Amino acid sequence: MLQEKASAVTDEHVSRLQTGGETDLLPDQSRLGLSTAPTVPSSTEPDQNIENIKVVLHERELWKKFHEAGTEMIITKAGRRMFPSYKVKMTGMNPKTKYILLIDIVPADDHRYKFCDNKWMVAGKAEPAMPGRLYVHPDSPATGAHWMRQLVSFQKLKLTNNHLDPFGHIILNSMHKYQPRLHIVKADENNAFGSKNTAYCTHVFHETAFISVTSYQNHKITQLKIENNPFAKGFRGSEEGDLRVSRLQGKEYPVISKSMVRQRLISTHSHLAGKLGAGVLAGHPQVLSSYQYDTGVPLSNPDSQDPISTHFPQSRDPNLLYHCFKHRDNGRHLELGCKRSYLETSTAVSDEHYFRSPPSYESPLLSHPYRTEAIASREACMYGGMETESGSGAADADDLTNSPSINCNMWATVQPYPRYGMEGVPYQPFTAHFTNSATVAPMVPHPASSVVSRPQADLGVYNSAAVQRGLSPSFPGSRDSSGHPPLYHRKPGSPLLPHRDFSSYSAQGTISIREPAYQYQVGLSSTGSNWTDS
DNA sequence: TCATCTCCCACCTTTGAACTGC
């Protein structure tokens, strides 16, 4: 983690959160898809606003290569890393403010796909989504200075198709399309994590969308993985020519040189590019985060019967809308009136299609201040669940009693990412719960999206017990000799605890981070203590 | 029969402990 050179940020995808109303884009900003962050009333200094944070996708060109071919990610029972790995460069953070970085992966649409005739095609309706899980960056919470110091890598994030996965890996369905999202949550000791003061923002890089598979379908993706993933070096052929497969088991396999592979890829690419240009994927107005600025077509064709290109569309829809919400005294989100199309281009669909009323739910809010010394995630929340039995028993219980815990619970009913939900499919808001308790948080359905909630106990957990262990006042990076974060360890003989079992935690409160249908939102504090960027 | 999944394999990188020399 965070060991990448910060300098290696060339040619990357810059994203930036837009939170305001009508903003004027400078020419260069328009061209690049950058947007200005308008003034947010009653906020603190501009440089302290979470909406000023810029996120740059590392190795964007590589991501684009995969995206153009139709990114596939292997999912296995034991969990498989993503490649390319999700790495970002952060700027615009307040150096002294602490942030929590986390990733979730949401369905891109409600289709199941199959790879047929060298193309991804819709093969039916999606299977019920798995309980969503968050991957919290192991360095969280960390100061802005820490996050900005170097690349933030989520390379240890793992994907699984094991619905009963006890390790906290992100559970996906095979042959479904997904969209990773990065969430930045402000966490300060004077702003209870989970209180009405909690601000966050969400960044989405459309080129990181992928279809989950148990074995690669598209040969081009296979070759891209082999050529770019160092762990797959063994599958690279020498210049003389042979792929490793030709050596396997003494069987005769066709000898394929790298150059031949390249030629095939180029050929395939040209073929597919032609199809893409034929307008298979007509542009649809859609809502994206403000961080996307290329032009292109949607990731999937709303026409469920039409084949989609092998390419993941160069989906850069100019019609990007932003929603900003601010927590009010009553706990409701206050919309800041930041709706706008991304590049000020016309939309083919009325704004109502995307712009919906802010959620009118009441978030159970915390009264406990966020105690930084008590929270130091040394590993993703994926380990939180098992932690209840792994740690120091009674001591842990005390910890839980005396200090707020954090749960990163997931949205209970995962709905397609708005980008692809163009067919009026009810979209479940992102409902990551940062909870300092094990209490089931009441979840009020979004007025526009028929939210079906389940108790948090069904979901993944990011708990304080896990977070507290291994906490170093001097902050992140501490690892045990095995390289695992401390909380990863269990007592000998301690069985892994299913992630949904966290009944031992105390109940204090919950904060919900919600992402209403077709919206991105930014929660900001407008009452109580302000962000204290000490 | 077919599409998909699971398991195992060989090969590779990464990581950290052990060793060596100064």
Added chain:
DNA sequence: AGCAGTTCAAAGGTGGGAGATG
């Protein structure tokens, strides 16, 4: 004794293939 550099082995990641599964 302490430090830095090197070596080595274990752990873990990778895609491919065979067989299993539904």
